Each structure stands twice: as structure tokens, then as C-alpha cells.
Amino acid sequence: MPAATLDAFLNSYAVGDDQQRTNIAAAVRQLAQAAVKVRHAINQGALGTAFARARGTNADGDVQKDLDVFADDIFLDAMRHAPVALYASEELDQPVLLDPTARIAVAIDPLDGSSNIDTNVSLGTIFSFLPLTGAPDADPAASFFQPGANQLGAGFFIYGPQLALVLSLGSGTHIFVLSTRLGTFVQAYESRIIPPRTQEFAINAANYRHWDEAVRLYIDDCLKGSEGPRERDFNMRWIASLAADCYRILIRGGVFLYPGDARRGYHQGRLRLVYEANPIAYLVEQAGGSATDAVDRILEIEPEHLHQRTPVVFGSAREVARIARYHTAPSAIGERAPLFGTRGLFRA
Numbered sequence: 001m002p003a004a005t006l007d008a009f010l011n012s013y014a015v016g017d018d019q020q021r022t023n024i025a026a027a028v029r030q031l032a033q034a035a036v037k038v039r040h041a042i043n044q045g046a047l048g049t050a051f052a053r054a055r056g057t058n059a060d061g062d063v064q065k066d067l068d069v070f071a072d073d074i075f076l077d078a079m080r081h082a083p084v085a086l087y088a089s090e091e092l093d094q095p096v097l098l099d100p101t102a103r104i105a106v107a108i109d110p111l112d113g114s115s116n117i118d119t120n121v122s123l124g125t126i127f128s129f130l131p132l133t134g135a136p137d138a139d140p141a142a143s144f145f146q147p148g149a150n151q152l153g154a155g156f157f158i159y160g161p162q163l164a165l166v167l168s169l170g171s172g173t174h175i176f177v178l179s180t181r182l183g184t185f186v187q188a189y190e191s192r193i194i195p196p197r198t199q200e201f202a203i204n205a206a207n208y209r210h211w212d213e214a215v216r217l218y219i220d221d222c223l224k225g226s227e228g229p230r231e232r233d234f235n236m237r238w239i240a241s242l243a244a245d246c247y248r249i250l251i252r253g254g255v256f257l258y259p260g261d262a263r264r265g266y267h268q269g270r271l272r273l274v275y276e277a278n279p280i281a282y283l284v285e286q287a288g289g290s291a292t293d294a295v296d297r298i299l300e301i302e303p304e305h306l307h308q309r310t311p312v313v314f315g316s317a318r319e320v321a322r323i324a325r326y327h328t329a330p331s332a333i334g335e336r337a338p339l340f341g342t343r344g345l346f347r348a
């Protein structure tokens with residue numbers, strides 16, 4: 001097993017031009033220090049000052065908790081000390097201009113899984129590095145309107161039983177764990193490979209009645225298990241922290257769905273493209289998995305708004321492709337026996 005420190009890793013990776021590489025390495029170091037501070041606040045739980053109390057709404061209308069804002073302050077401050085030109089956050093309406101000489105922009109979900117804050121379940125911080133387009137003071141948002149395929153790197157911290165960093169700088173997806181003995185992040189696994197097949201799915205099943213038919217049929221087929229068209233039993237997980245659900249999939253495979261649904265405001269699902277879906281899609285693809293908006297590749301979507309949402313399906317590549325077929329060619333799903341399921345003769 002590799003035991004490289006994060007520092008050693010950052011010194012040896014290669015992506016972008018020289019200045020972008022130096023900028024990114026410095027930014028990751030700052031983010032890592034900030035994550036340790038956020039971890040400390042989370043560890044204090046209800047004993048700390050910054051915690052689960054609601055304090056307003058963010059740009060997307062989500063309830064903002066004290067810890068959301070606290071985390072955003074910590075990460076923004078960290079980026080002020082890094083060679084980063086622009087900082088865009090879930091918690092801020094507009095990007096913040098930072099170092100005009102730097103060549104990278106950072107988009108961040110400072111605290112992912114906020115609804116889990118007071119339940120002592122894993123939270124995360126998701127981030128994306130983009131090349132700066134044009135002068136940083138021209139249109140600050142423009143750098144964030146590039147498709148995710150342009151990302152120079154992406155990652156997330158997970159505040160779980162271990163504080164881990166999942167990072168890709170364009171050559172594989174690497175997992176580092178904070179070693180309390182060494183006081184630094186240490187690589188914990190070889191670059192991850194998500195197995196292409198899976199028997200585990202993650203979705204918020206409470207929204208079943210709001211989904212479109214393709215998603216319902218896919219889940220119905222999974223739930224029928226060995227007696228249904230899939231001819232095998234499935235397991236289900238839903239942590240309600242995107243970073244934690246992604247971490248599990250990187251470790252043991254699986255597929256995650258947050259589709260669009262018929263609820264008001266949820267036609268494009270819940271997850272934000274620029275600082276949630278794009279970095280997760282980048283990490284998943286770098287680990288050999290796939291990420292789509294149910295049909296098309298997430299990383300090719302051209303963002304139009306900083307806080308825009310997108311349906312998200314990611315994980316084991318064959319399963320993600322199968323879900324796309326439920327949307328585009330449901331009658332061609334090979335395993336579906338004609339008399340089975342909600343579309344068959346024996347409709348349940």
C-alpha cells in the first residue's frame with residue numbers, strides 16, 4: 001500500500017501549465033488545513049458555538065445553518081492565503097475576487113450534507129479547480145461557466161470516522177486519510193477503480209411518487225431482486241451526504257441517483273452542477289466510473305448559472321449506462337422479460 005504524504009503527492013503530480021500546477025498544489029495545502037479546522041468544529045458537536053442552528057437561506061433557497069456559514073468563512077479565508085483568483089461557494093450569491101495574479105478558480109460546497117449536522121452522520125466539503133478564463137475582474141462568474149471536463153482537479157473532504165481527502169488532479173482518484181500520529185494526510189489506497197457492475201443503489205426513495213417513469217421502473221426492477229428481470233438481489237444505501245455516498249461507491253462500487261422529479265423546484269433534481277455534480281463526476285470518471293444527468297455526461301454540460309441544478313446519476317459504469325437506457329430505450333432493456341414489471345401484462 002502506498003504511504004505517500006499529501007505533500008509528496010502534490011510535488012509530483014502533473015496537470016495544467018506550471019503556474020496552474022503550483023497554484024493548485026498551494027490551494028490543496030490550504031484547503032487541507034482549513035478542513036482540519038472544520039473537522040474540529042464538527043467534533044465539538046452541540047458543545048461548540050457553530051452548529052446546527054438555522055440562520056437564513058443561501059442563494060439557492062436552501063436553509064443555511066451556522067456550520068454552513070462557519071465552514072464557508074474558513075474555506076474563503078484559506079483561499080485568501082492561496083494563489084486563487086476566484087472563489088465561488090454554495091453559500092455566496094456571487095464569486096469573490098481574490099488574487100488577480102493567480103490562474104485558477106475554486107468552486108466549493110463548504111459543507112455538504114447539512115441536513116445531517118445534528119445527527120452525527122458524515123459531512124463533506126466538495127471542491128473543484130477550474131482554469132481562469134480571461135481577466136479575473138472581467139466577469140467573475142465566467143470562469144465557472146466552463147463544462148466540468150475543463151476542471152484541472154477536484155476533490156472532497158469527508159468528516160467521517162476518519163477525516164479523508166479524495167483528490168484527483170487528472171491522473172486517477174486518490175484517497176488520503178489524516179494521520180493524527182503524523183499530523184498530515186497520508187495516502188491510504190492505490191488510485192481507486194470503481195467496479196463496473198454493482199448490486200447496490202443509493203436514492204432517496206421517499207420521492208418515489210415524484211419520479212418519472214424511467215427512474216421508477218429502474219428501481220422497481222432492482223427491488224424485485226432475484227425474482228425480477230435483474231435476477232439478483234440488490235442492496236440500498238442513502239446517507240443524504242453526497243460526499244459520503246460517493247466515498248462508499250469509490251470504496252466498493254454502487255450507483256447513486258438524485259434525479260429530477262415532479263416536486264416544485266426539483267425538476268432538475270437537488271444537486272448543484274458547478275460545485276457538487278462536476279467535481280464528483282470528475283472523481284468518479286477518474287476512478288473508471290461514469291456520471292450522467294441520467295442520460296448525458298455531466299462533464300459536458302455548459303453551466304449557465306453558478307447555482308444551477310442538475311439531475312445526477314453516477315457510479316459503476318455499466319449500471320449508469322443501464323439507467324440511461326431506461327430513459328432512452330426502455331423497451332430495449334435486455335433483461336426485462338415481457339410479462340414482468342409495471343409495464344408488463346402482470347402489472348403490480
Ligand SMILES: O=P(O)(O)OC[C@H]1O[C@](O)(COP(=O)(O)O)[C@@H](O)[C@@H]1O
Nearest residue numbers: 109111112113114115204240241242
Ligand atoms: O435530503 P435529500 O433530498 O435526500 O438530499 C440529500 C442531498 O442533499 C445534499 O445534502 C445537498 O447538499 P448540501 O447539504 O450541501 O445542500 C447532498 O449532500 C445529499 O445527497
Ligand SMILES: [Mg+2]
Nearest residue numbers: 109111112113
Ligand atoms: Mg452539498
Ligand SMILES: [Mg+2]
Nearest residue numbers: 090109111112
Ligand atoms: Mg452545502
